[in-house]
Amino acid sequence: MSTTTTTLKEYETFGTQFETQNLVDFDSSRVYGDWRDEFHKNGCVVIKNVISKERAQYYVNKQLQWLHNFDLGFDEKDPSTWTADRLPVSFKGGMYFAYGSTHEKMAWEARTEPGVVEVFEKLWETKELISSFDGMNISMPNRKDLNWSPWPHCDQNPARKGMQAVQGLLNYAPNGDKDGGLMLMKGSAKLFDEFFSRDREQDDHEDAPPPEIKFMDLFLFNKKDVQWFKDRGCELIKVNMEPGDFVLWDSRTMHYATLPEGDQIRHVQYICMTPRKFATDEALAAKATCFQNYYGTTHWPHCNIRPSSEKPMRNGEVCPKYRQEPFEKPVVTDQILKLAGVKSY
Numbered sequence: 001m002s003t004t005t006t007t008l009k010e011y012e013t014f015g016t017q018f019e020t021q022n023l024v025d026f027d028s029s030r031v032y033g034d035w036r037d038e039f040h041k042n043g044c045v046v047i048k049n050v051i052s053k054e055r056a057q058y059y060v061n062k063q064l065q066w067l068h069n070f071d072l073g074f075d076e077k078d079p080s081t082w083t084a085d086r087l088p089v090s091f092k093g094g095m096y097f098a099y100g101s102t103h104e105k106m107a108w109e110a111r112t113e114p115g116v117v118e119v120f121e122k123l124w125e126t127k128e129l130i131s132s133f134d135g136m137n138i139s140m141p142n143r144k145d146l147n148w149s150p151w152p153h154c155d156q157n158p159a160r161k162g163m164q165a166v167q168g169l170l171n172y173a174p175n176g177d178k179d180g181g182l183m184l185m186k187g188s189a190k191l192f193d194e195f196f197s198r199d200r201e202q203d204d205h206e207d208a209p210p211p212e213i214k215f216m217d218l219f220l221f222n223k224k225d226v227q228w229f230k231d232r233g234c235e236l237i238k239v240n241m242e243p244g245d246f247v248l249w250d251s252r253t254m255h256y257a258t259l260p261e262g263d264q265i266r267h268v269q270y271i272c273m274t275p276r277k278f279a280t281d282e283a284l285a286a287k288a289t290c291f292q293n294y295y296g297t298t299h300w301p302h303c304n305i306r307p308s309s310e311k312p313m314r315n316g317e318v319c320p321k322y323r324q325e326p327f328e329k330p331v332v333t334d335q336i337l338k339l340a341g342v343k344s345y
């Protein structure tokens with residue numbers, strides 16, 4: 001096992017890279033005969049039944065149990081308890097990155113599902129992959145205590161060129177028109193370079209991260225930008241999914257998550273993998289430190305490793321339920337160490 005780790009400083013990002021070309025060249029004339037054809041055409045695709053419905057229900061139960069573990073009075077059967085004071089602290093009404101959640105056993109089980117790994121192996125045409133330490137999304141419908149607004153963004157820095165990361169989410173609960181979830185500007189990845197060929201100002205969004213948190217791969221679009229993509233033939237679509245489905249999108253794609261409005265709780269694990277060869281030694285060392293300390297990262301597995309070491313804040317103070325370690329730690333296998341970037345292939 002690699003023992004190289006990194007000393008963390010707050011808000012620091014490791015392994016910063018801004019390549020100006022594709023890291024992998026894909027032959028645009030190639031016909032794959034599977035979901036890759038649609039993915040390379042549109043920059044996004046839904047892949048059906050990556051895990052079974054039964055397995056998806058297992059993860060729903062695990063996520064609910066995780067919320068119960070905080071002992072704040074949350075009851076999935078009682079909507080009156082679907083309030084911030086009865087839930088751990090989340091972002092945008094249901095994205096969880098703190099409390100060691102990105103290294104919960106269930107998160108690593110999802111990352112190592114054979115069907116999930118196979119998606120990224122096929123996409124990148126290598127078995128030597130590393131994974132992000134990404135969050136999950138558990139969103140209750142019709143929350144009365146949230147001020148929510150759309151935040152169209154992409155998760156790739158405008159300085160980068162070409163396809164460098166492809167993010168995904170594994171969907172656990174039925175997700176139809178009313179169930180919130182992923183909005184994608186279909187086709188926008190292909191227009192990334194054209195859009196950013198001139199200087200663009202980020203939208204001054206109410207939920208934009210504070211400037212001291214330097215997310216190197218986040219750009220927030222304003223309303224005019226959204227129209228710019230629509231005027232060029234892109235379509236803003238709500239991705240509907242069944243339990244066990246997986247959606248992949250090129251990180252250049254404009255997207256955001258909407259809150260559910262029906263009666264179904266949304267259950268999702270964000271997962272992203274890229275080839276280990278994309279990562280520098282500095283990035284791998286930072287990943288090892290994150291792995292050992294149960295810190296999360298952004299969606300990016302191989303560079304700009306930004307340990308999510310901030311404590312969750314509740315009413316201006318550190319959440320009394322703050323914890324650094326998962327409730328249920330993963331059973332660390334050889335496969336997990338390799339995906340974490342800790343062990344080489």
Ligand SMILES: [Fe+2]
Pocket residue numbers: 153154155255
């Ligand atoms: Fe995103």
